[in-house]
Amino acid sequence: MTTHREPLDSVLDTIGETPLVRVTASVDAVPVYAKLESFNPGASVKDRIGLYMLEQMLDRGELSPGGTVVEPTAGNTGIGLAIAAGQLDLNAIFVVPERFSVEKQQLMAALGAEIINTPTEDGMGGAIDRAHQLAAELDNAVVPQQFANPLNAEAHYELTAPEIFDALDGNVGAIVAGCGTAGTLMGIARYALEQDEDIHICAVEPEGSLYSTTKGKSAAEAEYKIEGIGTHDVATNELFDPDLVDSVAQVSDEAAHTELKRLAREEGHLVASSSGAASVAAQRLAAKIESGVVSAPHDSVVTIFPDSSERYLSKGIYRSFDEWEN
Ligand code: PMP
Numbered sequence: 001m002t003t004h005r006e007p008l009d010s011v012l013d014t015i016g017e018t019p020l021v022r023v024t025a026s027v028d029a030v031p032v033y034a035k036l037e038s039f040n041p042g043a044s045v046k047d048r049i050g051l052y053m054l055e056q057m058l059d060r061g062e063l064s065p066g067g068t069v070v071e072p073t074a075g076n077t078g079i080g081l082a083i084a085a086g087q088l089d090l091n092a093i094f095v096v097p098e099r100f101s102v103e104k105q106q107l108m109a110a111l112g113a114e115i116i117n118t119p120t121e122d123g124m125g126g127a128i129d130r131a132h133q134l135a136a137e138l139d140n141a142v143v144p145q146q147f148a149n150p151l152n153a154e155a156h157y158e159l160t161a162p163e164i165f166d167a168l169d170g171n172v173g174a175i176v177a178g179c180g181t182a183g184t185l186m187g188i189a190r191y192a193l194e195q196d197e198d199i200h201i202c203a204v205e206p207e208g209s210l211y212s213t214t215k216g217k218s219a220a221e222a223e224y225k226i227e228g229i230g231t232h233d234v235a236t237n238e239l240f241d242p243d244l245v246d247s248v249a250q251v252s253d254e255a256a257h258t259e260l261k262r263l264a265r266e267e268g269h270l271v272a273s274s275s276g277a278a279s280v281a282a283q284r285l286a287a288k289i290e291s292g293v294v295s296a297p298h299d300s301v302v303t304i305f306p307d308s309s310e311r312y313l314s315k316g317i318y319r320s321f322d323e324w325e326n
Contacts, residue, residue, distance in 0.1 A: 012083070012084065023263075031300055032300075032302075042076070047079070047080040049152050052159070054090060067140035068092070068138050071143060071144055073094050074100035076306070082113040155187060160188055173296030174200035199297060201245050226273040228307070260317070269305065
């Protein structure tokens with residue numbers, strides 16, 4: 001989406017500069033704006049970190065052309081890394097537990113990556129162990145490890161956040177974003193708080209996830225269908241810093257699902273469940289700012305819509321709530 005007014009040399013030049021669009025259902029006095037990350041070439045927010053992490057690791061000499069990136073990933077990060085690796089003369093190997101989305105694995109393979117499946121019962125932990133094992137066996141190989149790598153959040157500090165502040169001439173009252181690795185929210189929050197320490201920072205998670213426990217709230221752990229955000233063990237989400245966060249909003253699967261369908265029907269957005277959850281939380285916060293329950297330095301709320309619903313059609317994302325699978 002960078003600029004389509006002149007020819008570009010590489011698909012990498014189309015990463016970032018995504019549009020910021022008003023969520024029309026939000027209250028007039030405190031509009032919600034959503035950054036549409038499906039406009040990236042791999043159709044998700046993770047194209048940003050795929051490119052940024054690999055460029056930085058090449059610059060620092062941690063990796064050199066012809067080398068290999070090995071990442072345990074079930075999804076969008078693999079696609080983002082595969083796009084960047086392919087264009088930067090790097091090989092990509094992704095270690096994916098068997099149960100994960102077939103669509104995403106097909107896209108990674110189409111981009112030239114090698115996929116190694118690990119048994120479903122070994123979980124993401126099994127995939128992480130295998131990735132490190134493989135990298136140790138290869139010369140010139142790295143595991144970027146998005147859950148622990150500060151470059152993940154830095155990509156959003158350096159690029160996503162300034163785009164938001166430029167688009168709104170700095171008039172940002174609150175930032176609301178779903179947290180998986182929390183790289184998106186942490187990078188944007190750090191930049192936002194440097195502009196104005198009163199900007200309200202809200203993390204979004206599914207009901208059943210445990211980020212709220214970091215803010216002293218009790219939360220009951222449970223399974224959830226919303227994909228891409230939430231945690232069952234905050235110790236694995238090394239980038240999440242509760243000190244940068246004012247509130248953690250929990251959104252139910254059902255509320256996120258109703259909203260993602262509404263966003264398509266009424267506003268023309270083909271977005272997935274983490275966008276539905278972000279939209280619900282952002283609109284709730286906007287209403288609280290309007291009524292004065294929450295204070296914010298400007299009457300606006302910015303959120304992120306991380307990816308598109310097309311990637312989840314096989315899971316029945318547009319069927320009834322009960323028929324939507326995870
Ligand atoms: N939504 C989707 C669909 C994702 O794949 C991710 C990444 N896991 C996120 C939201 C959350 O982004 P982050 O990892 O930066 O917190």
